Amino acid sequence: MTSPLFLPVAELPKLLARLLELGYKVIAPTIDQEAIVYSEIQSVEDLPRGWTDEQEPGHYRIKPTSNDRYFDYVVGPHSWKKYLFPPLQLISRAISGEEGWTFETCSDAPEQLAFLGVRACELAAMKIQDRVFLDGAYVDTGYQRRREGSFVIAVNCSVASPNCFCTSMNSGPRCKTGFDLALTELDDGMFVEVGSSRGQDVIEPLSLHAATTQHLNSAENLYARTVSQVSKHLNTDDLRNRLMSNLNDGKWDSVAERCLSCTNCTMVCPTCFCSHVSEVPSLDETVVERQRKWDSCFNLEFTAVHGTPVRNDVRSRYRQWLTHKLATWHDQFGESGCVGCGRCITWCPVGIDLTVEVNAICGGES
Amino acid sequence: MTTTPANDPPVSAWTTAPIVLRSTKAETPGVFTAEFEFKCEQDAARFASRPGQFNMLYCPGYGESAISLSRVCENSQRLVHTIRSVGDVTNRLARLKIGEIIGLRGPFGNGWPDFPDDLQHLIVVGGGIGLAPLRPVIEQFLASHMATRELTVLVGARSCEHLLFAGEYQSWRDSGATVIATVDRSAPEWKGEVGVVPALIDRLNIRDPAETQLFACGPEIMMSYSATAALDRDIPRDNIWFSMERHMNCAIGHCGRCQFGSHFICTSGPVFRYNDVQQLLTIHGL
Known part of the structure; x- marks a missing residue:
């Protein structure tokens, strides 16, 4: 791969133009309903330039900054999962004819997407979902097509929120692999790392100069500063076994008293993958579509067998979520299911912080 | 002795084969055995199963239900499922008429282990x-x-x-x-x-x-x-x-519904060695 390049801030539109010219639909952070979310952009003017976010347990606000940086915030309620594993997807169709039902499987023609602004924790989350949908006995071919077709432009975080704990999960804040291009926003432009030949092909025609030692030093200073801002910590030493040996602990009752079982944490989580398939008949009932939708282990009916839920109380559902994410995920996929992005803490309506709950349930505060 | 891995997955795990109800037999209160035949002859080989595996039986508009094979008919078009009518799908299955067509995905799960040579x-x-x-x-x-x-x-x-x-x-x-x-x-x-x-x-x-x-x-x-x-x-x-039994939805380890400790029942099971589930069975609401 080529050595790092420098993209002057005034030339950022050229990168976007290049992607659009190649036929990519560019998805990036934008402001909608007072939050920074991911959606299609047409110009760099659509990026939340000069904005940042303020996060605490159960708290999220956006506010203007005193600078004009493009990427001076962390992650919001959206994750890239909504493009790779869509919240609603047509799986198959049953068609009623003269000789009874016939069945067809459905596959979408994925759009060519470019993701601009993927953070290190989100790169880690994509790799985790790859293990679920691509590495098992059954491959989700739709996920595979979307994943392989997407162009990933990572952005190194210039700030950390009080809910970030990527350093504990070894997932950030520095983007190391899994991108086509990675940007670090400096005062006067972007320090650009090329992570793939596809990235090289995209950036080549922009004829960028190599980054200088000064750029490199500025980037390194920024990484160090962001790391120093990460204040939340989760002790992951032997965490799988610590949790699994405390499944009957009475302290699960304490979190169950506060948890609303609202599913917010699972909806904003970039790695949660639970789903169910719904029957959607046409009005005349001659065609029935089967739609796969995001689901959550916090829903009561999620475990219903013969109409009776196996996890009949909030205690067992919260325990399922937390122990899957941090313990049994290791058994199933060889790694933790948590990337330390902090979304579940920010978007919990009652501000439950999983790092605090882990410490309460099995100790290990350090 | 180990459980035999599931058959090679079909081209798409969501491929649904049409099957035709040929006969039903009442067994016990609320339980009946249904015999189906594949509508397309070549499907019998593609969907061949072993004892202990299950199929997802699909009634359009109602959904799917995971039902184990209660008889395995090798080299045959026949499929035998014994069903307890307890939910929307299984109640619909109980109302099927002879000759009616429903859908099938499968077979899923590992099945019972092979008999060891020294079995007495x-x-x-x-x-x-x-x-x-x-x-x-x-x-x-x-x-x-x-x-x-x-x-x-x-x-x-x-x-x-x-x-x-x-x-x-x-x-x-x-x-x-x-x-x-x-x-x-x-x-x-x-x-x-x-x-x-x-x-x-x-x-x-x-x-x-x-x-x-x-x-x-x-x-x-x-x-x-x-x-x-x-x-x-x-x-x-x-x-x-x-x-083991848990709610199944996708049957391919992607939907999370049948999780039991570290296992997805649909892909790691449904048949487990006692050692692998003994501790988990002592935890209420797992």
Whole structure:
């Protein structure tokens, strides 16, 4: 791969133009309903330039900054999962004819997407979902097509929120692999790392100069500063076994008293993958579509067998979520299911912080 | 001895094959056996299954239900499923008319382990509808193994009218099997055992526990106590197998619904070695 390049801030539109010219639909952070979310952009003017976010347990606000940086915030309620594993997807169709039902499987023609602004924790989350949908006995071919077709432009975080704990999960804040291009926003432009030949092909025609030692030093200073801002910590030493040996602990009752079982944490989580398939008949009932939708282990009916839920109380559902994410995920996929992005803490309506709950349930505060 | 991995996945796990209802037979209250045939002949090979596996039976507009094979018909177009009508899909299945077409995905799951070469005695423990996925094992065993090996079938049910496949016990006995049925609640006409299934294990004649295997399917509490009784009879832990049940939706390990500890029942199971689930079975609401 080529050595790092420098993209002057005034030339950022050229990168976007290049992607659009190649036929990519560019998805990036934008402001909608007072939050920074991911959606299609047409110009760099659509990026939340000069904005940042303020996060605490159960708290999220956006506010203007005193600078004009493009990427001076962390992650919001959206994750890239909504493009790779869509919240609603047509799986198959049953068609009623003269000789009874016939069945067809459905596959979408994925759009060519470019993701601009993927953070290190989100790169880690994509790799985790790859293990679920691509590495098992059954491959989700739709996920595979979307994943392989997407162009990933990572952005190194210039700030950390009080809910970030990527350093504990070894997932950030520095983007190391899994991108086509990675940007670090400096005062006067972007320090650009090329992570793939596809990235090289995209950036080549922009004829960028190599980054200088000064750029490199500025980037390194920024990484160090962001790391120093990460204040939340989760002790992951032997965490799988610590949790699994405390499944009957009475302290699960304490979190169950506060948890609303609202599913917010699972909806904003970039790695949660639970789903169910719904029957959607046409009005005349001659065609029935089967739609796969995001689901959550916090829903009561999620475990219903013969109409009776196996996890009949909030205690067992919260325990399922937390122990899957941090313990049994290791058994199933060889790694933790948590990337330390902090979304579940920010978007919990009652501000439950999983790092605090882990410490309460099995100790290990350090 | 290990469980045999699932068959190679079909081209797409969401491929649904049309199957035609050919006959139904009432079994016990709320339970019936349905025989289907593949509508397209070539599907029989693509969807071939082994004992202990399950299919997703699909009624358009109602959804799918995971139903185990209650008879495995090799080299045949026939599919035999024994179904308890308890939810939307299974109640719809109960109302199907002969000749009606529904959908099928599968087969899924690992199935029962192959019989080891040194097997001397197979003990099959079925509670209620749990006997359904065990019948293919019984039939396979009786078809090929009786000369040198022993088969004991223990069946439990709430009452004698709930004893599944009761009409077949005599033919199993005639083929050499020992069949003992027990009920929770007796009735004037009942001349058999009353009580729980694990208690029957205490009384069995088990000549060579080390070469004995126990396959169980039924309520979790019945399976757990059966395992305890088997351990008391010196049957090694590794020789005890459970078929587990949880809500299945995708059947391919992608939807999260059937998670049980570190397992997705659909892909790691439904058949588990006792050791792999023993601790998990002690946790309420897992």
